[in-house]
Amino acid sequence: MESKKEIKQTLLEISNLFASTENLTILKGVNIKINSGEIHAIMGRNGCGKSTLSKIIAGHPSYEITSGKIELCGNDIEPLEPEERAQSGIFLGFQYPIEIPGVSNLEFLRVATNARRKFLKKEELDTFEFEDFVKEKLDIVKMDSAFLSRSINQGFSGGEKKRNEILQMALLEPKIAILDETDSGLDIDALRIVASGIKKIANENSGIILITHYQRLLDEIKPDFVHVMADGKIIKTGDSNLALELEKNGYDWTDEFINKN
């Protein structure tokens, strides 16, 4: 009889990834493997390369992969455009979600959802069908439907912007969701709503990467693995207790580690 662990599928595998922007090398050999059903946390000091890693996975045009590989379900994603990566199931929750004045949130969500559904060979939703579909998901992040008629993130509070990100995650049903400092700028109540939304969306067929500085998000969502990043690479991996150690001891030891190595 196969155990649950044995049937896990490798969703994202990053091997010896080096990347740069404007001739500055930021990632210096990142290795990480995410299987289905797993939640990983990446922690580290400001500037260690966490957000850069998330942007590179999503295909931000300002960064260049100089060596190494990123595979989604065994397929190299480097040749893919950002939208092709998103359609294939990569989702990046932005640390600072972009405000786009004049562009209707509802229309944007509908086009995005249909792009993903098309890839999944599901029927695309017209305006009326989508309104019903999105209303079901609003409850996950306790958002009022009035947010849908506004411009994307315009005039949203910090908490509303983050909830809008999680709403998008719920609609797009990604294989891999990378949530870049989703907890930043949230008060306790908003953090709980966002964390609860993430837990509701998480499932056995997808993986989540939480990028964070703090333990408080991990109190709400217990990760299977915690990785510590410093100077553009992952220098230590452990279970959720590693996050508690970091909370207690800080990141000074990472400097010593980097200097030694």
Added chain:
Amino acid sequence: MNIIERITKGDENISDNKSNLQKITLEKLRANPIPNSKNEIWRQTNKSKFSRFLNYKFSNDFYYPQIPGHSKIENICRIFIGENKKVNLKERNWEIKELDEKEILKFLQQKIFKSDDTKNWSNLLNHFLTDKKNIVGLNISGKEIPHLEIICNSINNFFNSKTLIIKIEEGTSANISQINIGDKNSALSISSYINIGEESVVNHGIISYGKNSSHIISTLNVSQHKHSEYNLGSLQFEYDFGRLEININQVEGNAKTNIKGIQITKNNEQISTYANIAFNGPNGFLDQLNKSLANDRSHSVFEGLIIVPQIAQRTDASQLSRNLLLSNYAKIDTKPQLEIVADDVKCMHGATISQLNEDEVFYMRSRGLTLEQASQLQLRSYYQEIISFLPISKERWDLLALLLKDK
């Protein structure tokens, strides 16, 4: 014989039938047959395009144009300038009647005498060329007036000239759309005058829609009286050479003006907007936004001037120019200006030129939208602000869909 030759050498065949107004304007034009290129409002003009504008053979003829959009819409009163049909409509709450010829000529002569010839070349040319068949003068009064749609068109391979005069009586509310249709390889001069009586509200849309190598100079001359409100939406596109001159005079102040316009250029086109807003009394209000979108090797120009003399205390005026460059080879020139003498005023002006925002584009692409879909959504929002201000329903003409399809 091209237009300038007609001015300088005369055209015997036509001069016999000329009205007094045409004779007066001819004299004025002979002093300045072409605009001085050093004059600020002509400095940016593309000389070869302007020359092509003037080189079409002049024609007084009229042909019905193909009306864009869904033309068979109810509750629209449509008038073609040049059609020479009588317009006299009266219902319980409103009336649209024609101005008589004497009244029209008197009105235009007064306007000509009051204006500075060096800044009024486009109107002078128009009044010199336009015969009485191509002048429409209307007096409008009342409420719940059906939407008035005025069509003004040029004919393939010809230069046409038309004049529109609208007098809005006191306490009237009117929605007027003016559609300037340029046929391919043609030139059109259209001068519009709107005199808005006290306590009246006018929602006015000007759409200048050309075809291959259409040329147009459109002038709009608005006089606003006390407690009137004038809302202008304008859209200019598909003209090889397009020029809109807006002159608004708040005759006694205490009036409200809102203007939202957009000009869209591509290929090698040049489209310009010149706006001159004068406050001649206190408590005037202006909110103007001019947008442009320039692609390929095109050139877009906006020059605005707000004039606030000593008498115009407590004026509140804003003039913004927002521009989007879609190509490294396109060019945008913009210059919103203020001329303020009064000391108790609130006036602001500003201009921005930008490209499609890369962060916004990446955000949308990271959600699965293609670059084209992301750009379209951004353009939709860019256009929407102006389109929604035009007094034209989506059922009549879905301008947003037209513009997005074109891009």
